[in-house]
Amino acid sequence: MSEAPIDGSVLVVNAGSSSLKYQVLHPATEEVIADGLAEQIGESTSRIKHWYRGHEVVLEGPLADHDAAIAAVLELFAADGVDVADSGLAAVGHRVVHGGRSFFEPTLIDDAVRSEIERICPLAPLHNPANLVGIDAVTALLPAVPAVAIFDTAFFHDLPAAASTYALDAAVADEYAVRRYGFHGTSHEYVSRKVAEVLGRDLTELNQIVLHLGNGASMSAVAGGKPIDTTMGMTPLEGLVMGTRTGDIDAGVVFQLARVAGMSIDDIDTLFNKRSGLKGMCGENDFRAVLQRVEAGDESAKLAYEVYLHRLRRYIGAYMIELGRVDAIVFTAGVGENAAQVRADSLAGLAGYGIEIDADRNAIRSPDPRVISTADSKVTVLVVPTNEELAIARQAMEVVGQTP
Numbered sequence: 247m248s249e250a251p252i253d254g255s256v257l258v259v260n261a262g263s264s265s266l267k268y269q270v271l272h273p274a275t276e277e278v279i280a281d282g283l284a285e286q287i288g289e290s291t292s293r294i295k296h297w298y299r300g301h302e303v304v305l306e307g308p309l310a311d312h313d314a315a316i317a318a319v320l321e322l323f324a325a326d327g328v329d330v331a332d333s334g335l336a337a338v339g340h341r342v343v344h345g346g347r348s349f350f351e352p353t354l355i356d357d358a359v360r361s362e363i364e365r366i367c368p369l370a371p372l373h374n375p376a377n378l379v380g381i382d383a384v385t386a387l388l389p390a391v392p393a394v395a396i397f398d399t400a401f402f403h404d405l406p407a408a409a410s411t412y413a414l415d416a417a418v419a420d421e422y423a424v425r426r427y428g429f430h431g432t433s434h435e436y437v438s439r440k441v442a443e444v445l446g447r448d449l450t451e452l453n454q455i456v457l458h459l460g461n462g463a464s465m466s467a468v469a470g471g472k473p474i475d476t477t478m479g480m481t482p483l484e485g486l487v488m489g490t491r492t493g494d495i496d497a498g499v500v501f502q503l504a505r506v507a508g509m510s511i512d513d514i515d516t517l518f519n520k521r522s523g524l525k526g527m528c529g530e531n532d533f534r535a536v537l538q539r540v541e542a543g544d545e546s547a548k549l550a551y552e553v554y555l556h557r558l559r560r561y562i563g564a565y566m567i568e569l570g571r572v573d574a575i576v577f578t579a580g581v582g583e584n585a586a587q588v589r590a591d592s593l594a595g596l597a598g599y600g601i602e603i604d605a606d607r608n609a610i611r612s613p614d615p616r617v618i619s620t621a622d623s624k625v626t627v628l629v630v631p632t633n634e635e636l637a638i639a640r641q642a643m644e645v646v647g648q649t650p
């Protein structure tokens with residue numbers, strides 16, 4: 247192939263501790279050119295699932311680290327005749343989980359920005375170090391392509407102080423940057439804007455509750471396009487019940503487990519982040535499996551599902567009060583887009599508040615944004631598939647466009 251087949255597109259990278267998700271797409275046309283996932287990096291069982299223009303390849307074999315994973319991905323492109331380093335790629339957009347107090351705009355990555363992302367790693371020890379490894383690995387192999395960091399916290403930077411401040415000794419909070427930052431911001435922003443588009447309304451007129459329900463889960467209250475509250479806090483541990491995370495929990499549990507059970511801080515961190523949530527309560531973090539077990543009458547799965555719903559409904563109620571008037575409630579991410587039962591159960595019995603789901607509309611499976619409330623429902627309920635890659639690609643492109 248002699249033309250530049252990815253000319254003008256953006257490579258979006260989401261690096262986890264042992265995984266690397268990527269997509270090559272055109273932000274303007276929304277065309278996805280390539281999509282892939284490298285998993286179990288650092289183990290002998292690594293594999294890469296790589297999709298390029300309609301055909302998929304699976305590569306199995308050890309990948310020592312993220313550098314090896316990126317090199318293997320670039321070879322997969324090369325096998326299709328694409329030299330990624332020399333095909334007119336406009337930018338690389340890196341998802342970075344925590345921007346701390348320093349970053350709240352998409353930011354061109356240079357040495358100073360890289361150092362600052364490293365400095366704030368203690369705020370997100372499970373995420374930012376992995377994001378940095380991804381940045382370094384891609385930069386080493388594609389040094390000439392501008393790299394942009396897009397922060398998951400950015401959308402929530404201007405949360406009202408009442409929502410972002412913990413009731414903690416103010417000097418301690420200030421010294422250690424302890425505040426509520428919020429996460430999944432790229433998704434909450436993308437979805438809330440899409441709602442305005444779908445409804446043909448001005449974003450600034452709409453009050454929305456956005457439920458991002460995936461393996462990680464968060465909710466936000468968005469007034470006129472600006473978030474006024476969100477469920478995640480200093481870290482992505484706070485708020486809703488998640489696949490493996492506790493969500494809200496009394497901080498006193500930490501003292502109890504340390505003093506009485508003799509657990510170390512690292513043990514408790516792992517317990518709360520990896521062994522709790524749905525998985526901790528019933529052994530499953532895949533929501534499909536939880537629902538199947540609920541259906542089969544399994545008691546621990548039923549309780550886990552009830553705890554999950556109880557937390558969701560508590561926050562929906564809180565955000566209705568905070569917003570005063572709600573125009574739209576919108577479901578997104580793996581569970582929100584696919585689990586009709588969760589949508590129905592989370593808004594059941596709220597007709598008195600003007601919220602009514604239409605059972606037939608709710609049952610429709612579709613990749614498109616759609617309204618699932620009844621014609622009479624005062625509040626419009628929607629399902630809007632999120633597209634964080636597209637949002638990241640667009641933001642990366644804007645930054646590159648502004649670069650002199």
Ligand code: AMP
Pocket residue numbers: 459460461462489531532533534535537579580581584585
């Ligand atoms: P995400 O983190 O957005 O990729 O979402 C992952 C979660 O979505 C997992 O818990 C999946 O079990 C869940 N999920 C995906 N498809 C379905 C489905 N059809 N019904 C229920 N949950 C689903």
